[in-house]
Amino acid sequence: MTEELIIAGFGGQGVLSMGKILAYSGVMQDMEVSWMPSYGPEMRGGTANVTVILSDEKISSPILHEFDTAIILNQQSMDKFEKQVKPGGTLIYDGNGITNHPTRKDISIYRVDATEEAAKMRTTKTFNMIVLGGYLKVKPVVKMENVINGLKKSLPERHHHLIPMNEKAINRGMDIIIPVESTN
Template identity: 60%
Template sequence: MTEEIIFAGFGGQGVLSMGQMLAYAGMIENKEVCWMPSYGPEMRGGTANCITIISDKMISSPIISRFDTAVALNQPSVDKFESRVKPGGTIIYDSTNILTPPTRTDITIYAVPGSEEANNLKNLKVLNMIILGAFVQARKTVEPATVMKALTSVLPERYHHLLPINQKAFEVGMSHIHN
């Protein structure tokens, strides 16, 4: 099993942490993992993306241009990465923000109203956890419980009071995927 994923959105939406959390979870499950961020001027307010690869075997290139799954949190990301999903692959997108959805018919498309749900939870910062929950439910790359374990390890202890809201967000995201 090898899953090659691109997470993309605006800087500040938590796109890089989503990929990092997934990589961390993969590591906890003894998988090979690689996380490659875009860095540079685009990190400062523009679009941000990261490639995350989870595999049972050694990972060759950390930088790839075709993906099994694209996770898009804004319109430019859908526009840029829809064509780069491998046939039979998956797109998961925030349907609250993205008004022109992907149109390909040879891939599986999941519309998750992430920003709307984050709004319902009264915490816009958990958007990334909602979408990550949807991703894990859709792709089963790692166990849901491992992601929460990863978050507990990554998050400094002074922020641990935020774990329940993140757990909730993650579950809300999962509940939007019926497969």
């Protein structure tokens, strides 16, 4: 099993930390892992993305030009990465701020309204964990206990009291993700 994934959005949306948690989770499952972030000098508010590869086999290169899955969190990333999802792959997106929705018919498309849900939960900082939960529902590539351990590994110890709230957000994302039918 190999999962080649890109997570893309604005800096400040938790894109890099979502990738880091997945990478730690994979390591804890004895998987081969690659985590490669990319962001502009402006960081918060600029575009950011991270490529994550989780595999049972050696990873030959962290550089990817197409992906099994794309998690898209803004329109700029949709414009750039929708076409780079492999035929038969998966695209997951948060509908907030997306004006040109994905229309490909050769991939599975899912929507997780994480921005709206995080506002309802009054925990906007858990936006990325809601998205992560949606992804893990569709693609359960790592076990939940390893995701929680990945959270512990990536969060500073002074923030470990937030782990139950993050776990709740992951579970909520699993509940609200929905498949999208193409309108074309």
